[in-house]
Amino acid sequence: MLLLDIRFATARNASGAVAVVVPAGGDTTSASDDPSSAQLAAARFAAVRLSLGRLKLGPADLDDVTAFLADVEHSGSAGTMHKLPRPGRRPDRLLFIGVGAGEEADWRAAGAKLAKSASSEPTLMVVLPDDVTPAAVRGLGEGLWLASYRFRLGADDPPALRRIVLVPPSGAVAASADLAAGLALAKAVAESTVLARDLTNMPSDEKTPAWFAKRVEKAAAGVPGLTTTVRDPKALAEEGFNAILAVGGGSTRGPRLLELSWRPRGARRHVVLIGKGITFDTGGICVKPLSGMKLMRKDMAGAAAVIGATLAAAALRLPLRVTAIAPLAENALGADSFRPGDVVRHYGGTTSEIYNTDAEGRLVLGDAMAYAVRRLRPDAIIDLATLTGAQGVALGKRTAALYSHSDTLATSLAEAAATAGESMWRMPLHDDYADALDSDVADLVNSTDIGAGSLMAALYLREFTGGLRDQWAHLDMSSSAWADSADGELTKGATGWGVRTLLRWLEATA
Numbered sequence: 232m233l234l235l236d237i238r239f240a241t242a243r244n245a246s247g248a249v250a251v252v253v254p255a256g257g258d259t260t261s262a263s264d265d266p267s268s269a270q271l272a273a274a275r276f277a278a279v280r281l282s283l284g285r286l287k288l289g290p291a292d293l294d295d296v297t298a299f300l301a302d303v304e305h306s307g308s309a310g311t312m313h314k315l316p317r318p319g320r321r322p323d324r325l326l327f328i329g330v331g332a333g334e335e336a337d338w339r340a341a342g343a344k345l346a347k348s349a350s351s352e353p354t355l356m357v358v359l360p361d362d363v364t365p366a367a368v369r370g371l372g373e374g375l376w377l378a379s380y381r382f383r384l385g386a387d388d389p390p391a392l393r394r395i396v397l398v399p400p401s402g403a404v405a406a407s408a409d410l411a412a413g414l415a416l417a418k419a420v421a422e423s424t425v426l427a428r429d430l431t432n433m434p435s436d437e438k439t440p441a442w443f444a445k446r447v448e449k450a451a452a453g454v455p456g457l458t459t460t461v462r463d464p465k466a467l468a469e470e471g472f473n474a475i476l477a478v479g480g481g482s483t484r485g486p487r488l489l490e491l492s493w494r495p496r497g498a499r500r501h502v503v504l505i506g507k508g509i510t511f512d513t514g515g516i517c518v519k520p521l522s523g524m525k526l527m528r529k530d531m532a533g534a535a536a537v538i539g540a541t542l543a544a545a546a547l548r549l550p551l552r553v554t555a556i557a558p559l560a561e562n563a564l565g566a567d568s569f570r571p572g573d574v575v576r577h578y579g580g581t582t583s584e585i586y587n588t589d590a591e592g593r594l595v596l597g598d599a600m601a602y603a604v605r606r607l608r609p610d611a612i613i614d615l616a617t618l619t620g621a622q623g624v625a626l627g628k629r630t631a632a633l634y635s636h637s638d639t640l641a642t643s644l645a646e647a648a649a650t651a652g653e654s655m656w657r658m659p660l661h662d663d664y665a666d667a668l669d670s671d672v673a674d675l676v677n678s679t680d681i682g683a684g685s686l687m688a689a690l691y692l693r694e695f696t697g698g699l700r701d702q703w704a705h706l707d708m709s710s711s712a713w714a715d716s717a718d719g720e721l722t723k724g725a726t727g728w729g730v731r732t733l734l735r736w737l738e739a740t741a
């Protein structure tokens with residue numbers, strides 16, 4: 232889908248809906264000067280008055296606004312909004328939007344709220360306060376763009392709200408380079424998150440492995456420094472990617488291995504991002520019941536996220552090498568499906584006994600990880616996968632499970648997630664449990680009966696990290712890939728989870 236047009240311009244001829252920012256006011260974090268609520272309200276109104284001055288409102292209008300804000304008791308907390316209609320006057324609608332303490336996350340919440348409340352307005356203007364930072368503009372842009380996302384196939388009415396004008400701080404005719412850079416970052420995030428959401432929302436009849444690879448080739452075409460490589464079943468067989476072939480074997484729509492590489496000149500660090508790309512997961516011969524299968528078009532959300540993050544890194548020309556790898560396959564039920572009891576030989580030679588054909592994600596990831604370790608020798612490997620239902624049982628709808636032996640990697644990822652507005656929680660890699668992965672006939676079994684489903688999947692993946700065991704992190708994002716209802720900057724359906732965190736992490740690592 233097309234992104235909303237968001238640009239900087241002056242407040243001249245303000246009409247339609249105009250958003251005025253209301254801070255929570257005062258330094259509410261310090262206990263020493265505990266400001267009274269009257270003082271806070273005064274600070275809030277002083278800030279509002281400055282913005283209104285730029286709209287050239289007269290004294291009578293200011294009195295109206297003061298009375299209105301007092302009446303609704305606007306708290307200024309992030310994302311709280313009160314509308315003041317002004318029929319016959321200009322602007323004809325004021326939206327008072329809270330930005331709390333003014334952190335990036337507060338602005339993101341404010342942007343999301345504005346996008347939803349103003350969705351039927353033809354235009355929206357947002358008056359930026361004097362103390363607005365590039366991080367605030369980034370948060371605002373992300374909130375506006377991500378919350379106004381929608382996925383439609385076929386005929387569609389165009390959205391009413393198409394253009395948003397951001398009015399730079401007073402005195403400035405145009406936005407400073409810093410603020411413009413904040414908006415550019417938000418746009419790169421939004422474009423790649425929207426691509427990840429589109430890919431994930433796409434029904435699986437259309438979304439074959441070949442289709443997915445083509446779609447990414449199209450997105451990468453023409454960007455200098457970006458290259459794609461796609462291996463078809465013949466190439467996969469020649470090079471020994473037998474787990475990807477086994478998982479994809481039951482489908483008439485054959486598997487692919489997609490590699491997207493961002494390689495800027497002079498880059499020293501190299502990060503490999505691997506994403507699970509099961510375009511539909513029936514469970515295979517161990518077929519899922521409808522309740523577990525109906526949303527399994529999202530089982531490639533990890534692949535969508537690593538592709539999105541890598542495209543964004545290229546768009547921002549981040550000075551590090553990034554390779555996204557997506558093993559793409561449909562786990563179908565057919566005459567050529569792989570079976571429980573089969574033994575597959577992964578890329579690099581490790582063998583897995585199939586205990587459950589529904590534990591297919593770790594099989595294809597095993598091939599991809601072994602390939603990355605042996606052939607690309609990166610400085611770090613991060614994999615993202617909708618790997619287990621158990622992850623959501625442990626952590627709920629919005630928080631992904633993070634596994635890593637590296638405290639540095641775990642901490643930096645958690646920090647990136649926190650600023651990006653995504654949530655993750657570190658889980659243990661219990662060595663004691665690893666014995667359960669032993670097989671009588673192969674190196675590993677692909678699933679066990681001992682419980683701890685998300686953790687066991689992580690321990691299984693660890694077997695493919697080779698010498699990079701301590702430079703590896705695994706994110707089980709099964710639940711957070713999808714939202715059952717709109718929530719803040721998330722819209723119902725695919726969330727694009729991981730694009731924002733990975734991009735933040737890459738920015739910090741570059």
Ligand code: BES
Pocket residue numbers: 512514530587589590591592617618619620621678679684709710
């Ligand atoms: N794609 C599923 C995991 C999943 C479930 C993702 C629900 C998102 C929501 C995965 O391939 C799977 O089926 N995992 C099995 C593993 C089991 C057989 C060891 C599971 O979680 O039941």
Ligand code: MN
Pocket residue numbers: 512514588589590591592
């Ligand atoms: Mn499965």
Ligand code: ZN
Pocket residue numbers: 509512530589591592617618
């Ligand atoms: Zn799956």
